[in-house]
Amino acid sequence: MVAFAAVSLIVLSIDTLPGIANDPRLQWAVDQVVAGWLPILTVVLVASYLRGRRSLGADFGLALRPLDLAIGLLAGILLRFGAVGVAELVRVATGGPPVPFSQSAGSDLGWFLLTSVLAASIVTPVIEELYFRGLVLGALRNAVLGRAALAPGEVPSGASTARVRVAGVVAVLGSAVLFTAFHLEGLPTTSEGVSRLVILFLVGVVLGCLALLTRRLGPSIIAHAVFNVSVAVLALLTPAAPGLS
Template sequence: MTVTATGAAHPRAVRWGLPDVLVGVVAFVVLSAVVRVLVRLPGVGGEAWLVLGIEQVVSGWLPLVAVVLLATWWRGRRSLALDFGLRFRPVDVAVGLAVGVGLRLAALGLAEVVRQLSGTRATAFAGGVGDPVLFVVFAVLAASVVSPVVEELYFRGLALRAIERAVAPAGAGVRGAAGAEGTGAATDARRRRAAVIAVLGSALLFTVFHLDGVPETAAAASRLLTLFVVGVVLGVLAVVTGRLGPSIVAHGAFNLTVAVLELVTPPAVGG
């Protein structure tokens, strides 16, 4: 909020958009390169927990958190709720859990189809938990609690809304745009088009961020397809509800099912 000479308060102008998303991409690429150097340093590469921690925090969370916070503080309304929809309602838990588990079942089904068609192993659950402390820290807390919040803020908060605002600028009634919403059939059509493009664009960006390299097997390709579908569904949740609560819970549930599958899968024999 800003205060004029007359003492009247006005909401801060929203100036974040696609340039902020691009800053996040560049920061992610740069920090990922830095991490590749760090994990090769003596005394670091040999410690699995340290490598995982550096990769997760430095190249995973840091660039996304930094760009979101900078966008809302300097170019937004200094509120993650107002700018990016970081809000929760009780119903979000039920909806998110149902969607997250459903997405995991769909992912397993797709992996099985790939296995049948290609004759390759489509899933890779080693079984067991190994070090229980590391399992809880990385597979449960990091992957299923922290990462969903960080990634949803960037992909379904900043990126999705930035694309919406670029396709249907302020005044067209899109989420995060300053000014009154427009009315009429033309405005509704523009908003729907903006929402579709934003959901697909943010899902594609979400997939690229999780791309370890060019997929060389059918199983790797199915993983990327799964990520894109997950990104689309989470984007739809964010658009329909206007908040990130359902997509955060769904994202967390989807990731948590991996830890559950590791627990229930018998450990591989012979390494």
């Protein structure tokens, strides 16, 4: 976590360089690829090489089975409907105004497909699941169990059922908290911000449970991808507001 945060902060300073600060697309590339994907993937690979079996499958459960497609699809759809329900409940509870979905794909379809479909719905789910549900969740679980470099779902000899359950709960909740913090930009001050906080935590918990119960990342990757791509689908179906591209 410290290594990832340090690398990200250093790289984000690139945003202030002349030629990048005034170019939204170049800035997106720096933020997403250099400050996001690269540090995450680097930390995962280094951890696997130095402390694991040097296999993303053996260390973090990076595997996909046919059943995972069905599990992930169902979980992703339910999470999206749940997100809509949470947003509405928070809005009603706080008395905030309705926030209609107004995002559209814009006029540059190629850029939209690159950022919202390829990047957000294909690459990001794989990399983030490796980090949060693979490395972070596994590290927290191993820390509670008092063992390092355990394979996903592996239980050390002599560990009690209660301790294994506690380790699972701590790992799921801890990884969900870090997942939420990673996606927040400051503390929420509006009903929309509060609902985002709740939704992110809920998504983190569900994805963590999927990874823990199946002992692999296939279901959580598919669910994460479905959850993200649903926004892109809605954007494609929403006409752009007059004067906007």
